[in-house]
Amino acid sequence: xxxxxRQMLALAGAIALPxxxxxxxxxxxxVDWAVLETLLALGVVPVAATELLQFHEVAVxxxxxxxxxxxxxxxxxxxxxxRLTRPDLIFSSSFYVSSEPRMRLIAPxxxxxxxxxxxxxxxxxVRMTRSIGQRLGLAEAAERYIAETEAEFAGxxxxxxxxxxxxxxxINLGDPRHFRVFGADSMFGEVLSRLNLANxxxxxxxxxxxxxxxxxxLARVPEAWIVMIPPVPPDAxxxxxxxxxxNALPNVRAGRVLRLGSINPYxxxxxxxxxxxxxxxxxxxxxxxxxx
Amino acid sequence: xxxxxLLASAPAMPRAALGWAGLALLAAxxxxxxALTRPPLPGDPAxxxxxxxxxxxxxxxxxAVTALLAGAALGLSGxxxxxxxxxxxxxxxxxxxASGAQLxxxxxxxxxxxxxxxxxxxxALTGGLAAVGIILGLSWRRGLDPITVVxxxxxxxxxxxxxxxxxxxxxxEYVLSLFIWGAGxxxxxxxxxxxxxxxxxxxGFAAALLLLRPLGLLGLxxxxxxxxxxxLHGARxxxxxxxxxxxxxxxxxxxxxxxxxxxxxxxxxxxxxxTPRQILLxxxxxxxxxxxxxxxxxxxxxxxxxxxxPTGAATALLGGPLLLWLLPRVRMVHRAQAGLPPSAPHRxxxxxxxxxxxxxxAVLLVIVALTLGRGPDGWEIATGAVFSDLLPFRGPRIVxxxxxxxxxxxxxxxxxxxxxNPLAGPEVLGVSAGGGVGLAVTLFLVPVxxxxxxVLGIALGSxAVLLVMLALAxxxxxxxxxxxxxxIAMGALCMALISTVLAQGDLRAYVLLxxxxxSTNRVGEIEAWTGVIAAAVLIAPLFLFWRWLDxxxxxxxxxxSLGLGLTRSRLTLATFGALLTGFASFLIGPLxxxxxxxxxxxxxxxxxxxxxxLLAAxxxxxxxxILADWLSRIAAFPYQVPVGLFAALIGGPYLIWLLSRGDTDx
Numbered sequence: 001x002x003x004x005x006r007q008m009l010a011l012a013g014a015i016a017l018p019x020x021x022x023x024x025x026x027x028x029x030x031v032d033w034a035v036l037e038t039l040l041a042l043g044v045v046p047v048a049a050t051e052l053l054q055f056h057e058v059a060v061x062x063x064x065x066x067x068x069x070x071x072x073x074x075x076x077x078x079x080x081x082x083r084l085t086r087p088d089l090i091f092s093s094s095f096y097v098s099s100e101p102r103m104r105l106i107a108p109x110x111x112x113x114x115x116x117x118x119x120x121x122x123x124x125x126v127r128m129t130r131s132i133g134q135r136l137g138l139a140e141a142a143e144r145y146i147a148e149t150e151a152e153f154a155g156x157x158x159x160x161x162x163x164x165x166x167x168x169x170x171i172n173l174g175d176p177r178h179f180r181v182f183g184a185d186s187m188f189g190e191v192l193s194r195l196n197l198a199n200x201x202x203x204x205x206x207x208x209x210x211x212x213x214x215x216x217x218l219a220r221v222p223e224a225w226i227v228m229i230p231p232v233p234p235d236a237x238x239x240x241x242x243x244x245x246x247n248a249l250p251n252v253r254a255g256r257v258l259r260l261g262s263i264n265p266y267x268x269x270x271x272x273x274x275x276x277x278x279x280x281x282x283x284x285x286x287x288x289x290x291x292x
Numbered sequence: 293x294x295x296x297x298l299l300a301s302a303p304a305m306p307r308a309a310l311g312w313a314g315l316a317l318l319a320a321x322x323x324x325x326x327a328l329t330r331p332p333l334p335g336d337p338a339x340x341x342x343x344x345x346x347x348x349x350x351x352x353x354x355x356a357v358t359a360l361l362a363g364a365a366l367g368l369s370g371x372x373x374x375x376x377x378x379x380x381x382x383x384x385x386x387x388x389x390a391s392g393a394q395l396x397x398x399x400x401x402x403x404x405x406x407x408x409x410x411x412x413x414x415x416a417l418t419g420g421l422a423a424v425g426i427i428l429g430l431s432w433r434r435g436l437d438p439i440t441v442v443x444x445x446x447x448x449x450x451x452x453x454x455x456x457x458x459x460x461x462x463x464x465e466y467v468l469s470l471f472i473w474g475a476g477x478x479x480x481x482x483x484x485x486x487x488x489x490x491x492x493x494x495x496g497f498a499a500a501l502l503l504l505r506p507l508g509l510l511g512l513x514x515x516x517x518x519x520x521x522x523x524l525h526g527a528r529x530x531x532x533x534x535x536x537x538x539x540x541x542x543x544x545x546x547x548x549x550x551x552x553x554x555x556x557x558x559x560x561x562x563x564x565x566x567t568p569r570q571i572l573l574x575x576x577x578x579x580x581x582x583x584x585x586x587x588x589x590x591x592x593x594x595x596x597x598x599x600x601x602p603t604g605a606a607t608a609l610l611g612g613p614l615l616l617w618l619l620p621r622v623r624m625v626h627r628a629q630a631g632l633p634p635s636a637p638h639r640x641x642x643x644x645x646x647x648x649x650x651x652x653x654a655v656l657l658v659i660v661a662l663t664l665g666r667g668p669d670g671w672e673i674a675t676g677a678v679f680s681d682l683l684p685f686r687g688p689r690i691v692x693x694x695x696x697x698x699x700x701x702x703x704x705x706x707x708x709x710x711x712x713n714p715l716a717g718p719e720v721l722g723v724s725a726g727g728g729v730g731l732a733v734t735l736f737l738v739p740v741x742x743x744x745x746x747v748l749g750i751a752l753g754s755x756a757v758l759l760v761m762l763a764l765a766x767x768x769x770x771x772x773x774x775x776x777x778x779x780i781a782m783g784a785l786c787m788a789l790i791s792t793v794l795a796q797g798d799l800r801a802y803v804l805l806x807x808x809x810x811s812t813n814r815v816g817e818i819e820a821w822t823g824v825i826a827a828a829v830l831i832a833p834l835f836l837f838w839r840w841l842d843x844x845x846x847x848x849x850x851x852x853s854l855g856l857g858l859t860r861s862r863l864t865l866a867t868f869g870a871l872l873t874g875f876a877s878f879l880i881g882p883l884x885x886x887x888x889x890x891x892x893x894x895x896x897x898x899x900x901x902x903x904x905x906l907l908a909a910x911x912x913x914x915x916x917x918i919l920a921d922w923l924s925r926i927a928a929f930p931y932q933v934p935v936g937l938f939a940a941l942i943g944g945p946y947l948i949w950l951l952s953r954g955d956t957d958x
Contacts, residue, residue: 102684233401238409243482
């Protein structure tokens with residue numbers, strides 16, 4: 001494997017500083033899902049993380065080993081339990097700024113901000129992956145994962161060469177009448193631009209998404225591929241199937257509706273890769289059988 | 293237009309009818325403006341032309357019709373409830389129908405989606421009926437006394453709101469749909485809502501007309517009605533069932549639309565409607581006009597693709613101030629004055645000794661909360677090293693919960709003495725919700741989540757609401773009923789502002805939601821010390837005001853004749869009340885009922901004098917919150933239940949029980 005200049009620097013850094021090298025055996029805990037999936041992707045099993053039942057349903061991958069202690073809801077982390085799992089290091093995120101003093105009582109805290117106002121999340125996720133790798137003495141694994149991500153995107157771009165050039169509108173149905181839409185500043189939006197696809201939603205969004213938007217707004221993007229991100233409300237499919245409006249949409253009539261598997265909209269690189277992979281796979285299927 | 297013909301059939305109010313006809317015309321013009329000002333669709337004209345037609349006939353027109361029908365259904369529902377319960381402040385939201393339906397839908401969406409797929413309406417109806425059933429069951433023994441009914445409704449609503457927030461937090465990914473639903477949005481892409489609403493409205497209206505004669509009799513008091521040979525309870529229950537059905541259908545189809553059910557009959561009475569027949573005819577028309585106007589406004593003021601705010605939030609924004617302005621003009625005719633909750637059966641002979649017992653109980657609770665808990669291996673009593681390990685986590689939250697409870701107890705006592713209204717409290721008067729608006733505004737203005745700014749925002753919001761309520765009370769000499777109505781209006785107004793922020797579904801919404809659920813989990817040393825200092829600084833001086841506390845409830849006349857500077861004393865106490873509420877709700881959220889309950893319990897235990905009631909309420913409030921905090925920590929370990937929810941679950945039923953047994957005691 002050829003090393004880039006940046007990777008060399010990272011490696012040099014890892015060797016020069018003794019602390020991260022020893023850190024490989026650290027007991028790591030995290031309260032943030034984006035960190036959790038990054039850790040697992042780098043082969044690190046944390047001692048504790050939050051809301052694991054929901055993580056399995058929403059983020060789906062990577063799988064969480066049974067040894068990880070569930071710290072309860074992301075909104076109300078069980079600090080007593082976190083204390084009892086005796087971590088050496090806690091990874092946190094900008095959602096938990098107000099809880100950081102509490103976590104510092106337990107172990108040193110390192111915090112990341114992937115989702116902040118006016119900041120593109122993809123590059124921030126790359127930086128976070130790199131920092132975690134360096135902190136845990138896994139700089140090489142981190143660089144390898146980042147390179148793999150780039151390679152996967154390159155491969156997917158290649159597969160999209162035959163794509164019709166239409167824009168994509170990533171939405172999440174809230175109920176049969178409303179959706180939230182993911183704009184250019186969302187992880188989905190960033191993945192689209194890395195796949196050389198246009199986002200059909202050009203209005204501004206804040207903190208990644210805009211909600212609630214009435215379903216009738218879809219009439220403004222008749223050419224776009226409608227990409228539905230789960231969860232889909234239980235009665236939505238049934239109601240849409242017999243909706244005159246829905247069935248009159250040019251996208252729906254032409255079968256330009258894709259249903260993807262569940263993806264965490266506020267994830268890191270693993271979630272970005274999952275979205276890209278599922279999207280390109282769905283495009284592949286859409287060519288063979290009609291949808292809508 | 294159907295509105296005209298209906299208005300024409302009520303000749304008793306020509307001038308007001310003319311005004312409403314004008315408003316109906318305005319509603320029609322605005323609806324037309326919405327259709328005409330939509331930005332044109334992009335793309336190939338051949339495709340867009342067909343699409344424009346679909347958009348017009350499957351989205352815009354059904355939406356306009358849905359607004360009219362839903363408004364009419366809510367107006368009718370409110371009119372029926374107000375008539376049958378002889379209660380001018382009864383409506384689908386004050387009776388907890390909307391909250392009950394919302395909670396049922398929230399739980400079904402999160403845990404049993406099959407039910408939603410089966411029938412949204414059935415789920416909503418079940419929730420609405422359950423709420424009303426509980427409320428009527430509880431107030432039955434007090435003869436469905438209006439105040440008891442509305443108070444029970446509010447308690448049920450608060451518990452349901454806290455439960456809903458808990459479920460949403462537990463099921464993060466469903467947040468979006470629940471928010472939209474909670475805020476009540478009228479976007480349509482089919483005639484489904486119209487098809488669902490129209491026949492139900494027609495049936496409800498027919499049933500209402502059939503029940504007109506019994507309804508007129510229900511306006512009399514029970515004894516006279518019974519002597520006329522009416523099967524009183526049967527007729528009542530039938531009318532209530534129709535009203536709940538209408539409200540639950542609207543809730544299932546478009547979500548919570550606040551205020552229309554409360555405002556429409558009130559406005560009908562102001563317009564001159566006197567008889568049940570006139571009110572039943574006018575209220576649906578007025579409801580339809582209000583909702584249509586509001587819905588057109590949010591569309592016209594929006595971006596063309598998205599509305600300015602959810603319509604349900606906007607009705608409360610428009611309806612709240614309207615109702616506050618109209619309140620002094622509401623005539624509460626031919627209604628027996630509602631009975632107040634029972635006074636203490638006896639006085640405590642040695643208040644200080646009793647207070648020491650209460651303090652001892654609080655200390656005992658602290659010891660239990662500090663040591664007893666659950667760990668990975670089950671129940672544990674923390675001692676030695678484990679104890680000192682866990683102390684930094686358990687200590688601050690216990691202190692914060694206790695201090696918040698104490699402050700709410702004090703704030704409630706102040707407000708009840710200040711307004712001479714035994715039902716006043718931070719939650720009832722909308723003061724806590726005002727704190728939420730302050731928090732929401734702060735979140736938008738300040739980019740960094742600095743706790744100090746958040747406290748200030750909550751305190752300022754609380755103070756603003758409390759001052760408005762006091763001004764209203766002072767200007768018109770509000771009786772308890774009107775102040776309660778104003779408080780509910782204010783609370784709904786504030787909650788509407790909050791749900792607009794929640795509907796954005798971003799980080800700020802998340803902060804607000806965590807605050808609303810009232811979790812002490814994030815409390816650290818800083819917050820705990822904030823609580824201790826605030827409690828000490830704000831509660832201690834209150835005992836110097838003992839004379840004011842004793843005199844003010846006697847009313848303005850007696851207070852002035854006893855040489856009390858009325859404005860100064862009121863303003864001072866109000867400021868203290870607002871600051872206490874602000875700090876407390878910063879720590880434990882707005883939903884606990886402690887501020888209402890603690891002073892009651894103090895009074896019912898026999899602490900009658902101002903000073904004694906204050907001391908006892910502080911102790912009872914603190915102890916209850918410590919208990920609630922402990923329960924919230926252990927109930928669903930390792931998942932934590934918000935403490936505000938537990939406080940409401942402990943306090944709410946107890947208060948209702950006290951109210952419902954009151955008639956036998958006093």
